Amino acid sequence: KLWSNYQYNRKYRLPPGPKGIPYFGNMFQMPAYHQGPWAKEMAEKYGEMFTIKVASNTWVFLNSSRVVNALLEKRSAIYSSRPSFPFTSDLMSGGCRMVVQPYGAQWRAIRKIMHSILNIKNASLFAPFQDLESKQLLYEVLERPEEWWKANQRFANSVIMSVVFGKRIMEREEENVEKLFDTSREFIMALQPGANLVDTFYILDRLPAPFKWWRTRGKEAFGRVINVYETEVADLKRRMQNGTCPPCFATKFLADPETEKLGRTQTLFALGSLMEAGSDTSRMTLSQIIAAAAADSRWVRTAQAQIDAVCGFGVRLPDFADKTALPYLSAVAKEGFRWRPFAEIGVPHLLIKDDDFEGYRFPKDTVFTWNSWALALSGDEYQDPTRFWPERWLQGGEEGLEDPLKGHWSFGAGRRVCTGYHVGDSNVWIAAARLLACFDFAEVEVWFLLLLLLLLLLLLLLSALCCTMRLTADISKGNPIDTMNLNVGEHRWAPFGVKITVRSQKHRELIERVGKPALDVKY
Ligand code: HEM
Secondary structure, three states: OOOHHHHHHHOOOOOOOOOOOOEEEEOOOOOOOOOHHHHHHHHHHEEEOOEEOOOOOEEEEEEEEHHHHHHHHHHOOOOOOOOOHHHHHHHHHOOHHHHHHHOHHHHHHHHHHHHHHHHHHHHHHHHHHHHHHHHHHHHHHHHHHHHHHHHHHHHHHHHHHHHHHHOOOOOOHHHHHHHHHHHHHHHHHHHHOOHHHHOOOOHHOOOHHHHOHHHHHHHHHHHHHHHHHHHHHHHHHHHHHHHOOOOHHHHHHHHHHHHHOOOOOHHHHHHHHHHHHHHHHHHHHHHHHHHHHHHHHHHHHHHHOOOHHHHHHOOOOOHHHHHOOHHHHHHHHHHHHHOOOOOOOOEEEOOOOOOOEEOEEEEOOEEEEOHHHHHHHHOOOOOOOOOHHHHHHHHOOOOOOEEEOOOOOOOOOHHHHOOOOHHHHHHHHHHHHHHHHHHEEEEEEEEEEEHHHHHHHHHHOOOOOOHHHHHHHHHHOOOOOOOOOOOOOOOOOOHHHHHEEEHHHHHHHHHHHHHHHHOOOOO
């Protein structure tokens, strides 16, 4: 062991990093969740790159746009695989969840399919659904402002379900959608570094099957997710037989002879990954924009002034056709992606062969990640980085405003960059533009909190203790909103408290006129 360590250290040179302990490395220093602030602190201490060990894996964090660009973008051909995840990928995803698949033929085939539906040329395919669902979103927020987070979820989910499965999701509580959010959350949790020992200590995977204590749990998780996807495909087939299914991606995909070659599990996961990635991401970014609007009304006033100038005060809703006339709204969407990236420490990219870079020599199988939180909140990268300040994107003119990838790393990098970024960007643009056109956002006031707490005390006597504790936790986050701990991944209750009010009677009438009819649209 000592000899092989000596040889390794002679051959390779890695950036410095915090000292770890034998076998576990830095595993216990990195928080289990919400690792962004810790990784930012390390970046401030070590500079553009730092190295940590998570058991036998070596991770290099990239902390400046310069090095992300130089490695993940420019050398993408060798920095685009994923580390092995015996539990999270092989067991609970049957090796078929694209986001954790290694770089290779299978990943390439699925990426091609994803691209065929999510690319910019299909913007016109998504636009009518985004238009319809964002109108319904406004009506839902008007009717039940305290359930804004559910309305965001339904919006994002229904857009992708309409395009992929030709069906609208009318109720956020729909059983299979609820299960989809649960399985997505389970997957994200499993992916956290150190969450499953076998994903970190690969040697455990060599144990004989009866000693692998995690197998049953992994198989059950796989069963749950496959069940969600199968339920959707069965429903699709039923509607196709009834003649009630409009043309959609899944009907074409399932009828394509090429699809058969993928096998059943991969076919289901291709459709499922679209549902999963398409639903969760846009709603989280929208939640962040709502938090930013409640925490700082300065930029909201500017956005509303521009919308009012173009669409009239409560006269009509902004539309995709207004995009060039509303550059501030494109800057809002961009700032929404940059401000508090939810993939806080990026997504791991695996280097597939030894590489030299500026005096360092990286061994094959080193994990590289862009330190997303640190990059977004770095004073070297952005002026006044913690502030939600759309103006930053307009300072040098409007160049690059329409490219969703330009100026931040929230969609990832290189060949692994998010395939759905056009859809995510347009989802966020239309929903944010319309919400800002019609509503004001404020942090929850103290008297309101006290009243709610009083009510909760009464509730305590009547309802289950755990439920009350959960509500209390929600409310305690309300005033003021802690924008560094937004917890937007939460899908079961409001991640933070916010007061949403319609801007005027004219806006109320506008929403009733255009938003309410959206509820009756069926196909
Ligand atoms: C709305 C905001 C969104 C954000 C911030 C986001 C972010 C990301 C990030 C950070 C990655 C990993 C990139 C990397 O490893 O370098 C990713 C991958 C991916 N995203 Fe998104 N995403 C969004 C929306 C969407 C949507 C709407 C879809 C699909 C409908 C989608 C589908 C995917 C897929 C399939 C991958 C896996 C790509 C691969 O591993 O090759 N995303 N996304």
